[in-house]
Each structure stands twice: as C-alpha cells, then as structure tokens.
Amino acid sequence: MRDLITLPKAHLHVHLESTARAATVAHWAARDGVPVPPGGPFPGFRAFADRNALVRGLLRSPEDFHRLAVEFCADEAAQGTRYAEVTFTAASHGERLNDLDMPLAAVVEGLREGAHANDITVRLLLDHSRRQSVARLERTVELATRYPEVVGIGLAGDEAYPLAPFAEVLRAAGEAGLHLVHHAGESAGPESVREAVEIGRAQRIGHGFQALADPSVVALLRERGVAVEICVSSNVVLGLVPTAAAHPVRALIEAGVPVTINTDIPDVTGRALADEYALWRTALGFTDEELAEVAIAAAEASFATAQVRDGLITGAVRWLG
Numbered sequence: 001m002r003d004l005i006t007l008p009k010a011h012l013h014v015h016l017e018s019t020a021r022a023a024t025v026a027h028w029a030a031r032d033g034v035p036v037p038p039g040g041p042f043p044g045f046r047a048f049a050d051r052n053a054l055v056r057g058l059l060r061s062p063e064d065f066h067r068l069a070v071e072f073c074a075d076e077a078a079q080g081t082r083y084a085e086v087t088f089t090a091a092s093h094g095e096r097l098n099d100l101d102m103p104l105a106a107v108v109e110g111l112r113e114g115a116h117a118n119d120i121t122v123r124l125l126l127d128h129s130r131r132q133s134v135a136r137l138e139r140t141v142e143l144a145t146r147y148p149e150v151v152g153i154g155l156a157g158d159e160a161y162p163l164a165p166f167a168e169v170l171r172a173a174g175e176a177g178l179h180l181v182h183h184a185g186e187s188a189g190p191e192s193v194r195e196a197v198e199i200g201r202a203q204r205i206g207h208g209f210q211a212l213a214d215p216s217v218v219a220l221l222r223e224r225g226v227a228v229e230i231c232v233s234s235n236v237v238l239g240l241v242p243t244a245a246a247h248p249v250r251a252l253i254e255a256g257v258p259v260t261i262n263t264d265i266p267d268v269t270g271r272a273l274a275d276e277y278a279l280w281r282t283a284l285g286f287t288d289e290e291l292a293e294v295a296i297a298a299a300e301a302s303f304a305t306a307q308v309r310d311g312l313i314t315g316a317v318r319w320l321g
Helices: 022-032 045-057 062-078 090-096 102-118 134-144 164-175 190-198 209-213 215-224 232-237 249-254 273-282 288-301 306-320
Strands: 009-011 081-088 121-129 150-156 179-184 204-207 227-230 259-261
Touching: 009 273, 009 288, 022 062, 045 090, 062 081, 062 102, 062 121, 081 102, 081 150, 081 306, 090 102, 090 121, 090 134, 102 121, 121 134, 121 179, 134 150, 134 164, 150 164, 164 179, 179 190, 190 204, 190 209, 190 215, 204 209, 209 215, 209 227, 209 249, 227 249, 227 288, 232 273, 249 259, 259 273, 259 288, 273 288, 288 306
Parallel strands: 009 081, 081 121, 121 150, 150 179, 179 204, 204 227, 227 259
Antiparallel strands: none
C-alpha cells in the first residue's frame, strides 16, 4: 500500500475554526479563564453546534485569527495537501467582535504567510448560516469581494431553514464571480440537495449523501457535474451514519456523481485528511487506484487555477507509479 501522505491532495470541505490545534484551544481557554470545550461524541447536531460556538468564542484578537490560519497551513501541508479551500464564517465573527473587517483580514494575512512558508495553495470559502438574515449574507458577499483569496460563498447550518430567501443575493454573488457551495443533504433529505442546486445554483454540495434517497436528485447531480464533498468521519461522529463502513458513498460513485474526500471538523473527529483517506481504504475497501481517482476528482471539482489542478492530477498519476 502506498503512503497516503505522499498523494497530492485537494481539501475542499473543512471549517477553519474546526482545525484549531488542541494545544492552541487549551492556551486560549486558559488565557480567558474558561473550561476547554468538550469533545464528542454528541447526542445531536445542536450539541455539536453549541460546542463549536464555544471554540469560536475563544477567537478574539487579530493574533488569534492569524495564528489559526498559519497553523492550518502547516498542518495541511503535513498531510500532503497541496491545495485547500477552507471555510470561514467571517461575518459572524465580525459582528460578534464589533469589527466586521478584522477577522477576515487577519485570516487572509495568516493564510498568505502560512501558505508561503509551507508551499501550499489555500483559498477561502465564506459561509453563512441559514438561520441568519439575508442582510448578513449581503455583508458576507461584500467581504468576499475584497480579497482575491476568497473564491466562493455558501449556506450552511440547519437545513430545516429554507435556502429560497437567499436566492437573489446568491444570484448576485455568482454574477460577481463568486463560486457557490452549499451544505445540503447532510441532516436533511434529497429535496435539500435539489434546492441547493436549482435555487442556490450550487457548483458543489457539502455532504450531499442524502441525495441517494431520490434517484432523480442523483441524476441531477450527475447530469450537472455537481461534485459532493463527502466527510465520512464527521457523518459518523454526528450520528448521521452508524459506522464508516456503512457510509453509502460507493453508491454515489457508482451512480456517476463526482465524489471528494474531506474532513469537515477534524478537531472533533480526530482525523486529518490523510487519516480520512486511510479510513476509506480500511473501512470502505477503496484501493489505491480508487483513492487516486477520488483525489483527481477533488482536483477537478476545485476552484483552483488550471496550473494547480493539472499539477494535482499529474501528481496523483505519478503516485500510482
């Protein structure tokens, strides 16, 4: 079996706040005189979201956001990630800290520094909770247009809240050159995925595996070439699938849907990207040839430049030898 660290990888679905090192979180908690946020497993998504809010609340200063971004780059490079699109909830932090600009500016500077030091390319996706206002999404779009490192935006959070109220802002964002990537088909069914594609104009879907309950939604993904960002360990720890071996990702691949491997919340699952690839090998029975194919699919589904994409694809072919 080949070394999965040496497989050049694109990482497309990971939340920056969920990549904080345990030692860094402990340092921030001690500084603020608060308990270290608990780990999983969680009895439901709400419990996970509450824990996530505790971690986010530890991010207070430009130095905190900068450190988080620099350490993310180093940790990804150590996993053999050559290109990453990391999700960050910029407007939420800005409102919480009464400084809309600072969190994103500090993260961008940290990513620039960390990417240069670790020879990795990193781009940003800004997400927006479905539970929040249309006005906040408008602020997110405005923030996104300020930095070339931001390549897209997307809706996330509780899928019980419809995507339709945000349709006009998403249309304008797409026309402004931003890519659209939404969480859907994670805790809700296939109609959530359909809504993300048809109303939200999604070019990729975060999670999306619940699409399998409706063949017409699977066909929609296949026909439009909309890739899904599969996060097996996250789905298990949040109780959405019982075990990694039970995950239905193979059915998506067999149906012709482009599939990618991602971590989502590595601070909770305890698995970084190469670990996630290893899980697909051991629990799901993927061969090295299949893993290389999925790595190539991630490169093709990314918003990287043609040069970066071609380098990733060439590297995966060479990895197979």
